[in-house]
Amino acid sequence: MQNLALPLPPALGPAAHGLRPDVDWSAVARDLQGLHLVTDEPARRRLSRDFHWYSPILAGQLRDCVADLVVKPSTEDDLLRVAAVAARHRAPLTVRGAGTGNYGQCVPLAGGLVVDTTEMMRVLDLQPGRMRVQGGARLHDMEMAARETRQMLRMWPSTWRVATIAGFIAGGFGGVGSTAHGVLRDRGNLIACRVVTVDDEPRVITLQGDEIQKVHHAYGTNGLIAEVELALSPAIDWVHAVVLFPHYRQVLDAAIAAGRPGLHSFLLSAVDRRFAPYYGPLRDHFPGDRHALFAMVAPGSLADFRGVVAAHGGEVALAMDEAALEGAALPPAHECAYNHTTLQVLRADRSWTYLQVAYPQPFDPAIVERQMARWGDEVWQHQEFARMHGESATFAILLVKWRGAERQYALMREIEADGCTVFDPHVVTIEDGGMKAIDDSQIAFKRLADPMGLMNPGKTRGWHPGMARAAR
Ligand SMILES: Cc1cc2nc3c(=O)[nH]c(=O)nc-3n(C[C@H](O)[C@H](O)[C@H](O)COP(=O)(O)OP(=O)(O)OC[C@H]3O[C@@H](n4cnc5c(N)ncnc54)[C@H](O)[C@@H]3O)c2cc1C
Known part of the structure; x- marks a missing residue:
């Protein structure tokens, strides 16, 4: 447990990261001639943003961070060329996919070159049990390609329509x-990925299996992921369900029961009834008089799931496969879960923000009941049920009324005092947010893949300017 106190604002600008403030950007643009470059200011500003605006703290701190130049490579060879040019000019380089990360993960704190990978979107190979794609491939497109071979992705973030696979690996967690x-x-x-180094003579390093941890959740600080190979599972036509319960405790108990290994689910998401007015198209199925469990269940487990629901006092308000949902113009259950829950409200009302929590296991729903009673209308509940390392895992993405930074950090300390872990969403470094500790293997890999310390400066506490290799 750490004692969460108000953090210092991130250091901005190249000099703050020991980088040259005098890069000649017209010379960089000349060296990148022939590639897709973006130079106009509004587009550079747009491509320097992500979803950090969920945090009023980060929204203020990162407002003026803008890339000097954006490049959109299409191939691994393009990436190698971009890496060489960045190294030659000692230019800060921040790689981005769709920019749906939440913590300013791809906001260039030092300005510099933003590498937008969304044109690296091709499926390269599709075999039984595996798929190989370019790093900028969208999860949704990958899933559609997999389905053509009666297979499916094993997981995706709720931002799947736009999020890229490399962004998911470098910035995400699960979902x-x-x-x-x-x-x-x-x-x-994950099976393998190819990573381009940023050096005078860039090269490609292939990481296999557990080696991928070196770049996983490293916020693009240690190499450009050019290609990813990942595992597929046989396709399942999931039943998307909305189940209503009078009491929140019943939702949590039902989710715990439905999460047992024999019941085949893909999503179990508990959502406080106070979110209901923001779930427009679902108003007939989530009317706000009861709390909801959003679930995706295999057809073969549906009877079992209905049994769990009935045993916990729930009523199935909706159960449809994807085709039926589309026909009825209703969203899939997975776009009502994870951080989409927060998004439904923030789209309409920016007076809210959020906090991310992991509960001790075995999960005790009484913690949530106590917190609900303590916080009243200041905090709305939302829990995700998952598995991690073969065990049950329970997380919350809580919607929190914004009452200033002091109050946010006081709430975080209360949550920690309840024995939970907080993943602070108001900070930009890997360690202050989710990971808590510096991952030495990621820093060792950064020495290989980004020896000059040009990549996404300011996002890891494990690197300081003195570690950069001197210019040759
Ligand atoms: C509404 C909402 C819902 C979300 N739901 C989930 C969820 O369910 N699960 C989850 O894990 N996350 C979730 N997220 C966070 C985010 O959407 C995902 O992590 C997503 O996969 C990021 O993909 P992206 O292409 O947008 O990456 P970006 O935001 O563009 O980048 C994320 C990080 O990856 C790095 N990066 C991008 N491309 C590369 C590359 N080629 N090589 C090296 N580094 C790279 C960037 O530098 C950055 O640090 C959610 C966010 C929002 C706003």
């Missing part, structure tokens, strides 16, 4: 599918 397949880190989900 939809994690009740069945654990998190990205769990063995067997």
Whole structure:
């Protein structure tokens, strides 16, 4: 447990990171001629943003961070060329996918070159049990390609329509599918990736299996992920369900019961009834008089699931496969879960923010009941049920009324005092947010993949300017 106190604002600008403040950007642009470059200011500003605006603290701190130049490579050879040019000019380089990360993960704190990978989107190979794609491939497109071979992805973030696979690996954790397949880190989900180094003579390093941890959740600080190979599972036509319960405790108990290994689910998400007015298209199925469990269940487990629901006092308000949902113009259950829950409200009302929590296991719903009673309307509840390293895992993405930074950190300390872990969403470094400690293997890999310390400066506490290799 750490004692969460108000953090210092991040250091901004190249000099703050020991980098040259005098890069000649017209010379960089000349050296990148022939590649897709973006130079106009509004587009550079847009491509320097992500979803850090969920945090009023980060929204203020990162407002003026803008790339000097954006490049959109299409191939691994393009990436090698971009890496060489960045190294030659000692230019800060921040790689981005769709920019759906939440913590300013791809916001260039030192300005510099932003490498937008969304044109590296091709499926390269598709075999039984595996798929190989370029790093900028969108999860949704990958899932559609997999389905053509009666297979499916093992997991995706709720931002799957736009999020890229490399962004998910470098910035994400797990998500939809994690009740069945654990998190990205769990063995067997990721097979290999090719990483381009940023150096005078860039090269490609292939990471296999557990070696991928070196770049997983490293915020693009240690190499450009050019290609990813990942595992697929046989396709399942999931039943998307909304189940209503009079009491929140019943939702949590039902989710725990439905999370047992014999019941095949892909999503179990408990959502406080106070979110209901923001779930527009679902108003007939989530009317706000009861709390909801959003679930995706295999057809073969549906009877079992209905039994669990009935045993906990729930009523199935909706149960449809994806085609039926589309026909009825209703969203899939997985776009009502994870941080989409927060998004439904923030789209309409920016007076809220959020906190991320992991509960001790075995999960005790009484903690949530006590917190609900203590916080009243200041905090709305939302829990995700998953598996991690073969065990049950329970997380919350709580919607929190914004009452200033002091109050946010006081709440975080209360949550920690209740024995939970807080993943602070108001900070930009890997360690202050989710990971807590510096991952030495990621820093060792950074010495290989980014020896000059040009990549996404300011995002890891494990690197300081003195560690950069001197210019040759
Ligand atoms: C509404 C909402 C819901 C979300 N739900 C989930 C969820 O369910 N699970 C989850 O884990 N996350 C979730 N997220 C966070 C985010 O959407 C995911 O992590 C997503 O996969 C990020 O992909 P992206 O392409 O947008 O990455 P970006 O935001 O563009 O980048 C994320 C990080 O990856 C790095 N990066 C990107 N491309 C590369 C590359 N080629 N090589 C090296 N590094 C790279 C960037 O530098 C950055 O640090 C959610 C966010 C929002 C706003």
